[in-house]
Amino acid sequence: MIRNVNKLLKKTKLKKKNLPLQKNQQNAKPQDVLHKDFNVNVETIRSIYENCMDVVFRPFLLFGKTRAILIYIDGLSDMEGLDENVLLPLMKQADGETPSFTELLENKLPVTKVKRVNLLADCIESISMGNPILLCEGEQAACSLGFPKWEKRSIEEPEAEAVVRGPREGFTESLQVSTSQLRRIIKSPALKIQSVKIGNYTRTTVALAYIEGIADQTLIEETANRLKRIEIDGILESSYIEEMIEDNPYSPFPQILSTERPDVACANLLEGRVVILVEGTPFTLIAPVTFFSLMQVQEDYYQRFLISTLIRWLRYLFLAVALFLPSLYVAVTTFHQEMVPSALLLSIAASRETVPFPAIIEVLLMEITFEALREAGVRLPKQVGAAVSIVGALVIGQAAVQAGLVSAPMVIVVAITGIASFMIPDYIAGITIRMLRFPFIFLAGTLGLLGVTMGLIAIVIHLCSLRSFGEPYLAPLAPLKVRELKDVLWRAPWWMMDTRPKFPGGSNLYRQAPNQAPSPNKGGETNNE
Structure with a gap:
């Protein structure tokens, strides 16, 4: 049964991305879709989670009339939220007719994240991510409730990358927290974050972040394709993905930069690179990189350019x-x-x-x-x-x-x-x-x-x-790009770096207005009268 579930999850991963729910259901085989019989659905999920003492099946009567069951994993879901926002309002006696499943989703559940799911694989994936599943008698669909909650590390200063000057916060193992840190720095809606599930057993969420209009579309598609090609039992750290998607796996030199600092990731996003974030690790991946970018640190851009050049x-x-x-x-x-x-x-x-x-x-x-x-x-x-x-x-x-x-x-x-x-x-x-x-x-x-x-x-x-x-790898020295040498062997002042590194296919080259050198006479004459 577990092997069949892994096959369902594997097929669903390829079907569900960027497809509407109706098309997803049409492509699914009959045995993949939830059964019309309430008891069959419950027993199927029970057999899948056999010998799993932390999986809870909470049966109750929906509005005192219809059988329903709430399925969740103890320790991954918010128990207080389920009691107050799900069980309490749904176990009250209905004054009139029992609302339909659609009305239940839209009007009766005070829950922010509610999703209708029709596939058994989607139900298992939702439960595994900490989102409880609500099954109702007479319905060939389930309700995924957004109540994930587990212990996680607070935002701290990164230990692997010493901070001399700059933000003293690092990514955490929570993907949701890490993406929110990117959003807090880059507030533009042009910051796009796509996700994909990798790992037949771990079902690890991997996010691909880029800035639309700055990152080259070819780079985005190539990175997404390399992520989709990964077939593995599990992803425990971002290094798994790094070895799977790099260009030359036999080279001793790193071809992907790893960091746990949000400001480093955002700086590379603004230069047209892509960032790969992995659930369960604070280390994110940045591509593409050059040999010279491995010799630079973010503090080079936080202190005076003369000092940064000397240290470089x-x-x-x-x-x-x-x-x-x-x-x-x-x-x-x-x-x-x-x-x-x-x-x-x-x-x-x-x-x-x-x-x-x-x-x-x-x-x-x-x-x-x-x-x-x-x-x-x-x-x-x-x-x-x-x-x-x-x-x-x-x-x-x-x-x-x-x-x-x-x-x-x-x-x-x-x-x-x-x-x-x-x-x-x-x-x-x-x-x-x-x-x-x-x-x-x-x-x-x-x-x-x-x-x-x-x-x-x-x-x-x-x-x-x-x-x-x-x-x-040796750009901009080989091939030679004279305009980009101002950020290689030395660090030019910010008012001179009006262009960002040009990657193959990139078109958005300018990141600031030209001729911004500071001058006492700039900005209008002072009125001394």
Whole structure:
């Protein structure tokens, strides 16, 4: 029976989107539609929810005459609301004739969200979402009542994305709350939010948000089609969807941006991107993205452009440090000692005199240990995680140097590399750089600087071939878009950024009026009389 219900839900998901109720009913097979017999409908739903102790079947007499039953899940529905707004008015004795089912929906139920459903699959889906179902004798339809209520986390400051300046609120696991946060920032009706159910068992609601007139219609349709193609048992987190819809699943670089900040999502919506929100997780997905957007944070646009530009240059510098510093150390100390000044070379040689391992083994030993300590700090409780990772790194590094297993310069190189990796704003992009560091170390240990150069060329070629929903990954540098460079390597002042990024097919390019540079004489002359 459960397998049949999953098939019904799967078929209904494809039928019900953007179709009127009458057409949905015409396309349904007879066994999918509610039966004319009240007892058959009740027993069918009872058999589906067999051995489910939290599913409540509340029978009563409708206006003291007609049999009816209220079906809901305890813990997902508002019990007080059902008592006051459903059971209390419907169990009163009717003065005259019993109202029809249509009159019951329109005039007798003081409920905001009421929906007539004719399919068994719709009834099961409504109950699973916390909306009770009302069945009445003599009716081949049911009434879905909007009374969902469950425990949920309040709006808090996002922990994964530190906020220096800006709104200190993040998305929550409730999709309704998350969409309302978008609506509170973007009040225009041009903000469109479509939904789809994904997961044969979880029936997770996934919302696609975009701004009509700004987002390209081709991008919207492509994103919707990729979501519809997903066939899976369940969606527990937005990363499930991210892996299912990205362009190149074998690339280590993230092609979809994830965030739990509503202001970041709205900023990307205003640039013509689409946002995917998933029920049950605060992390939303943004597409398309470029490599340079992964190196930007929202605070770049909340503080003065000169400061933002300086910090952005610092990020790119330490991105190179995080990726190349250990491999360059190995290459120089192993193959290219002539590139190091004599005094520094003597110091390095003296510190490595007692080390029994070659440089490549030395750096791999320290890098793996550092990564293990960092992962241990993440998995440990917050009260001790940071202390263990910091104290462990200090103790192990000092003990390794004193024991002669590694040299002091190697500890410095690994420490600087670890600090540099924390400068990368996007967490997944940071993991990618940490992962690519090891192939570069092997190339440096075998081929020297030639190997490092070959690895760099291979990465650049790979990045040039990547696309995110049709957008080149290295845009606007490859291909070159001169007008958009003002928000890549530096952050131009707001009064200069009158155009938004141009995605393939986009037509609405201007986001503000031109020539808005501040001037003391702008806005009319001052009357001193």
